[in-house]
Amino acid sequence: MNKLRFSSKMHLFIIISVAVVAVGLIMGLVFHFTSGSFFNWGGDYASYRTVEVQYSVHEITAEEVMEASDAAFEENGVSYFTYVTSGASTESRVEFRFTASNDPEALTRAAAAINEEVGMASDNTGFATAYNNLTAHFNSNRDIMYAGIAVAAAVVFQFLYFLIRYKFTMAVAAFIADVHNLAIFYALLAITRTMVSSSVIALSAITVVITMICCAVMFDRMRKNFRTDEYKAMPSFEQSDLSAQAAFPAVSVICGGLFVAILLALAVTAIAGGTAFGLFMPCLCALIAVVSCWYGVAFFTPSVYSRLKQRSDKYAASKSVKYVGAKKAVKNAE
Amino acid sequence: MGKIKSAIITAIIALATLALFLFGVISCALPGGVNRYNSILASINLGAELSGDAYSVLLPEGVISAEEYDFTVAEEGEEADDMKQSYTQAPGGSFYVENTLLNSFASDGTADTADERALAFEELSQKIAADADIVAARLSGRNLTSYSVGVLGGYALRVAVPTNFSYAAYSGNDTGARSEYITTAGTTISHLSLGGELTLRNNEYGVRDRVSAAQNAAGTTETRNILGATLRVEDIFQSVTYYAMGGTYAVRINLTEQGAEEISRVSAYIADTSTTSDQTIRFYVGETSVIDLTCESQITGRTFYIQCSTEDLARDYAALLNSAATGNSLEYVYEYNDIVYQTTPGGENTAMFLAIAALAVLAVIIVAAVVRYRGLGATFALMSLLFAGAMIAIVYLVGVTLTTMGVFMAAMCYMLFAGCNFWSFEQIRRESDAGRTIQAAVKTGYKKTFTGILDMHIVLLVVSVLLTLICGGELAACGMIMLIGTLASYLLHWFTRFSWYVTMSLARDKYKFCGFSREAFDEDE
Numbered sequence: 001m002n003k004l005r006f007s008s009k010m011h012l013f014i015i016i017s018v019a020v021v022a023v024g025l026i027m028g029l030v031f032h033f034t035s036g037s038f039f040n041w042g043g044d045y046a047s048y049r050t051v052e053v054q055y056s057v058h059e060i061t062a063e064e065v066m067e068a069s070d071a072a073f074e075e076n077g078v079s080y081f082t083y084v085t086s087g088a089s090t091e092s093r094v095e096f097r098f099t100a101s102n103d104p105e106a107l108t109r110a111a112a113a114i115n116e117e118v119g120m121a122s123d124n125t126g127f128a129t130a131y132n133n134l135t136a137h138f139n140s141n142r143d144i145m146y147a148g149i150a151v152a153a154a155v156v157f158q159f160l161y162f163l164i165r166y167k168f169t170m171a172v173a174a175f176i177a178d179v180h181n182l183a184i185f186y187a188l189l190a191i192t193r194t195m196v197s198s199s200v201i202a203l204s205a206i207t208v209v210i211t212m213i214c215c216a217v218m219f220d221r222m223r224k225n226f227r228t229d230e231y232k233a234m235p236s237f238e239q240s241d242l243s244a245q246a247a248f249p250a251v252s253v254i255c256g257g258l259f260v261a262i263l264l265a266l267a268v269t270a271i272a273g274g275t276a277f278g279l280f281m282p283c284l285c286a287l288i289a290v291v292s293c294w295y296g297v298a299f300f301t302p303s304v305y306s307r308l309k310q311r312s313d314k315y316a317a318s319k320s321v322k323y324v325g326a327k328k329a330v331k332n333a334e
Numbered sequence: 335m336g337k338i339k340s341a342i343i344t345a346i347i348a349l350a351t352l353a354l355f356l357f358g359v360i361s362c363a364l365p366g367g368v369n370r371y372n373s374i375l376a377s378i379n380l381g382a383e384l385s386g387d388a389y390s391v392l393l394p395e396g397v398i399s400a401e402e403y404d405f406t407v408a409e410e411g412e413e414a415d416d417m418k419q420s421y422t423q424a425p426g427g428s429f430y431v432e433n434t435l436l437n438s439f440a441s442d443g444t445a446d447t448a449d450e451r452a453l454a455f456e457e458l459s460q461k462i463a464a465d466a467d468i469v470a471a472r473l474s475g476r477n478l479t480s481y482s483v484g485v486l487g488g489y490a491l492r493v494a495v496p497t498n499f500s501y502a503a504y505s506g507n508d509t510g511a512r513s514e515y516i517t518t519a520g521t522t523i524s525h526l527s528l529g530g531e532l533t534l535r536n537n538e539y540g541v542r543d544r545v546s547a548a549q550n551a552a553g554t555t556e557t558r559n560i561l562g563a564t565l566r567v568e569d570i571f572q573s574v575t576y577y578a579m580g581g582t583y584a585v586r587i588n589l590t591e592q593g594a595e596e597i598s599r600v601s602a603y604i605a606d607t608s609t610t611s612d613q614t615i616r617f618y619v620g621e622t623s624v625i626d627l628t629c630e631s632q633i634t635g636r637t638f639y640i641q642c643s644t645e646d647l648a649r650d651y652a653a654l655l656n657s658a659a660t661g662n663s664l665e666y667v668y669e670y671n672d673i674v675y676q677t678t679p680g681g682e683n684t685a686m687f688l689a690i691a692a693l694a695v696l697a698v699i700i701v702a703a704v705v706r707y708r709g710l711g712a713t714f715a716l717m718s719l720l721f722a723g724a725m726i727a728i729v730y731l732v733g734v735t736l737t738t739m740g741v742f743m744a745a746m747c748y749m750l751f752a753g754c755n756f757w758s759f760e761q762i763r764r765e766s767d768a769g770r771t772i773q774a775a776v777k778t779g780y781k782k783t784f785t786g787i788l789d790m791h792i793v794l795l796v797v798s799v800l801l802t803l804i805c806g807g808e809l810a811a812c813g814m815i816m817l818i819g820t821l822a823s824y825l826l827h828w829f830t831r832f833s834w835y836v837t838m839s840l841a842r843d844k845y846k847f848c849g850f851s852r853e854a855f856d857e858d859e
Contacts, residue, residue: 050486054401084386086676093674108427150804150813154797161793198480199383202739202812205801206746209816212793213750220786250757257749264698265691276687278383278680282738 006244006299007237007306013299017180024187031193035101039189039196048081049098051111055118057092065094068117069110076110078102147201151208155179158212166219169312173305174215181211181296188288199282207289214254214297218247236309244302255294262286340839347833351716354723359693361502372502374730375689381479381737381808382496384685385504386678388519389494392527394462394666396435397489403430425455428487459488465529465664466491468657472526476653477576479735479808491668493527495519497675498735501685518646520673525650529667530620532567532658533559537612539604557616560600570596571659576652577639583648584639585625585655594636602632619658620667625651688741695745696722699752707759709847713837714755717830721751724822725815734814743812747819750790754827758783759848766850772838775850780831787827794820 006013028038055065062085073079073096080096098107155178162171185207189196222243225231231239262283269279361373393399403421407414421430436445439454466483469491473481484492497515502508533543540558561570570593577586589597604613615627617640627640642648657663678684700718704711725744729736762779766772798820801813841847 082679084676084679086386086389086674093676095676097679146805147809150801150809153800153804157796157800158793161796165789197383198808199737199739202743202809205797205809205812206739206743209746209794209797212797213790216789216793217786220789224782254749254753257753258746260698261695261745261749264694265688268687268691268694272681272683272687275681275683278678278684279688279691279738282742286742 004245004248005241006302007240008303009299010303010307013303017184017300020191021183021187024190027193028190031190039186040193041196048100049102049104049107051080051096051098051107051114053094053096053114053118055092060118062092062094065092065118069094069096069114072110072113072117075113076106078106078110144201147204151182151204154205154208154212158208158215162215162219166223167312169305169308170215170219170222173301173308174212174219176304177215177296177301178208178211180300181207181292184292184296185289188292189285192284192288194284194288195281196285197281200285203282203285203289206286207293210255210258210290210293211297214247214251214293215301217250217254218243218297218302221247221250236313237306240302240306240309244298248298251298252294255290255298258290259287259294262290335836335839337840340836343836344833344840347720347836348716351720351723354727355719358723358726361507370507372500372508375726376502376505376507377500378726378730379498379500379733379735380504380685381498381735381740381811382494383480383678383680383738384688384736385497385499385501386676387480387482387494388497388516388523388673388675389492390520390523390670390673391486392491392493392523392668392670393429394435394465394489394668396432397424398430398432399490400428400430422451424487424489425452426487426489429489431455431458431489455488459485461665462489462491465666465668468662468664469493469527471662472653472657474806475656476522476526476649477806477810478522479737479811491527493523494676495522496735501689504685516673516675522646522650523670523673525624525654527664527668527670528619528622528624528654528658529664530618530622531663532571532655533618534561534600535616535618535623536560536604536610536614538610539600539612557618560604560615561596565596566661567659568661569593571655572636574652574655574659576649578645578648582641583643583645584641585648585652587638587640587655589636589638591636594634597633597638601629605629605631617655619654619663624654684738688738692741692745696748699749703752703756706849708849709837709841710759710834710849713833714752714759714830717755717826717833718748718752720829721748721822721826724826725819728818728822729815732814732818734811734818736815737808737811739808739812740815743815744819747816747823750794750820751823751826754783754787754790754823755830757787758827758831762848763850766845766848772844772848772850776831776834787824791820791824 031040032038051069053065053069078098079102080098083094083096086093086095155175158178159171159175162174182204185204188194189200194200222239225239225243225246231242234242265279266283266287269276269283272279358374361371361376363370391399398421400423403417403423406417417430420433422433422436423429424431433445435458436451436454437443439445439457440450445451445454463485466485470481470483473483473493473495478495479498480496482492482494486492497519499512499515500508503512503515506512535557537555537557540560542556543559561567569590572588572590572593575586575588577584601615604610604615607613613629615629616623617625617627625640625642627638640651642651696718700711700715703714703718707714725747729744734740758779761782762775765775765778770778794816798813798816802810802817803813805813838844838847845851
């Protein structure tokens with residue numbers, strides 16, 4: 001078993017967590033006031049500008065359209081964050097998406113340049129339109145709200161379940177772990193400017209789920225330890241440390257297993273190259289979620305729980321002191 | 335267990351599992367090369383980020399695209415001259431707006447000055463943005479895994495919904511289904527962008543109104559508004575919801591107290607064949623008939639159902655009618671030319687590589703299990719294939735739409751299954767190392783891990799139920815996958831124990847079979 005001592009390091013872990021959350025908050029606020037967005041919202045949520053190019057596949061190839069478009073965008077100093085293709089057997093379309101910070105005038109100039117190029121190359125069958133007004137997307141506003149309610153309900157359920165199944169202090173510690181891990185997860189998203197899409201909202205629920213599993217493993221270990229008299233006689237800090245040390249490998253294996261699985265998915269994404277880059281951001285967010293959970297449950301929670309346990313033990317001791325001697329006899333008689 | 339009995343049971347389990355897994359993941363051409371077998375995995379509906387979406391640009395009446403304007407003007411002639419006189423270019427240059435529409439915003443009825451036109455464009459743009467909000471709310475109520483509604487250039491709506499292609503359709507191996515999916519997506523867009531107010535209509539009973547006049551002008555049957563001008567739809571309807579039971583799909587209409595009285599009175603009249611020959615209450619949104627209710631008797635309760643032919647239609651109608659019945663009607667009637675399928679922004683092979691990543695995780699865990707637990711690892715590998723096959727089959731049967739996070743959730747459930755089994759195996763190894771017989775070690779090991787594993791599964795089960803019931807769209811789908819995965823994990827955890835018992839009976843050295851060792855004690859000690 002490892003010799004990690006978590007109980008005495010609570011202040012260190014609190015400082016680390018507060019620092020991460022504070023940096024995340026500051027970075028989020030800075031971006032909120034400079035570019036109008038706390039998180040780096042993905043295409044699902046953020047408004048964007050578009051330039052749409054329509055062309056006849058009989059007159060010009062998709063590669064030529066892309067080449068002409070890329071050259072026009074570069075010339076006008078704008079760059080798109082993604083593009084989608086569509087179309088039937090004869091007419092095809094490419095929609096280039098730009099963040100709101102791109103200059104609308106530059107986009108119009110680029111669209112005119114593409115028009116000229118594509119028009120010439122395709123015997124005037126091509127047509128490029130720049131939709132410069134913001135395309136305001138309303139995707140899932142209500143879904144985010146319901147996801148928040150579901151995650152909150154899950155956290156409350158976990159608290160109640162742990163309260164019934166384990167002890168009050170454990171339930172409180174698990175509750176703190178949930179809140180802490182979510183805060184760290186969102187702070188890291190704000191710091192790393194990882195693109196937040198609807199998948200990330202689902203990852204909030206997964207963060208809570210991983211936290212619940214790891215907390216269940218740790219407190220199950222503690223509950224089993226409490227069956228021995230030797231363990232019961234230990235000071236609360238030692239009790240916490242011993243259980244946390246025993247649960248550390250299991251928690252690390254759970255988080256490590258997920259981490260390796262996500263790395264595997266990232267490796268596959270890398271092999272796929274540009275044809276599956278949509279997997280990259282969700283995988284990156286999932287890695288952040290797993291790291292948040294591992295740090296939160298393996299390090300932060302045992303240290304916080306040890307203090308809760310210490311206070312709880314003191315309270316229990318002070319309560320038992322109230323009834324000694326004659327008072328105890330009266331209480332027993334009652 | 336006897337070796338013959340054990341061999342027979344092992345063979346049956348192995349064959350059934352392999353058959354399920356192979357039918358689950360392998361697609362192939364059938365002899366003759368005409369037909370093709372598409373696996374269960376290839377038949378599951380995929381979300382927009384895996385298979386792309388279908389979108390349409392909706393133009394309000396009186397607005398045309400710059401492309402259409404330029405095309406007509408370039409043709410020259412009377413129509414071109416008419417268009418030049420009738421339309422004004424909107425700010426941004428992407429659209430042209432009919433002058434009569436702009437005039438409707440001017441206080442004097444003519445937007446002839448630059449200021450008046452600017453103000454008219456501003457107001458038009460605001461109304462279209464408000465309509466976009468309503469369409470977005472309708473799509474949210476439709477329970478799609480994703481959707482987007484954008485205001486394009488300020489004067490058109492761009493509505494996108496997932497095509498929900500299966501991988502077979504997406505990859506071109508099921509072209510018939512592909513066009514069906516696009517038609518369904520188009521129908522959803524067309525239903526949920528219907529403009530105008532909700533009215534209940536009958537051919538004979540009721541009052542004539544603007545809609546019936548328009549119907550006459552179009553040369554179709556005249557219909558009458560049965561609710562009259564004094565009642566608002568919000569006073570009649572409480573909500574409209576989707577309802578499904580045993581393969582029957584319907585919309586459930588919930589009425590207010592006042593609505594129940596009114597519908598009871600109206601339905602009594604319409605159901606009476608001696609007073610009217612038309613026994614139908616028609617639900618119109620604007621000038622479009624959406625759904626009909628045939629009244630064979632008086633409606634007395636506060637709830638009634640109207641059956642629909644398909645699940646998609648029932649969901650469309652429920653979302654549309656609920657929005658219109660609660661007073662959220664679109665200001666304009668929108669028109670669109672075509673439904674365009676567009677590829678996923680995440681790359682065309684995202685779905686395939688996501689499946690490869692999931693299978694790689696499965697393979698890595700199976701190899702690790704075989705290396706560490708030998709024969710027991712092989713039994714676990716069989717159970718892993720059963721888990722994967724069962725997950726694929728149930729997700730397909732339940733009709734859950736698979737998204738990236740759904741696959742991630744399924745992989746997490748598999749890791750839960752693997753983790754719980756490995757935890758039990760390690761506990762049993764410890765018991766075995768301590769000198770217990772293999773039977774005693776298995777019994778004690780499973781007993782020691784029982785509560786922990788049960789706790790984890792209960793917590794996950796409740797969380798998955800919460801996600802499924804409270805959330806909508808992608809999260810609800812994730813919740814459903816988590817629910818299926820958690821149940822499968824717990825049931826197969828115990829089935830693994832049974833399979834272990836069966837397969838171990840074939841082995842001569844049971845410790846070697848499991849990759850365990852047992853501390854040897856001298857008899858003198």
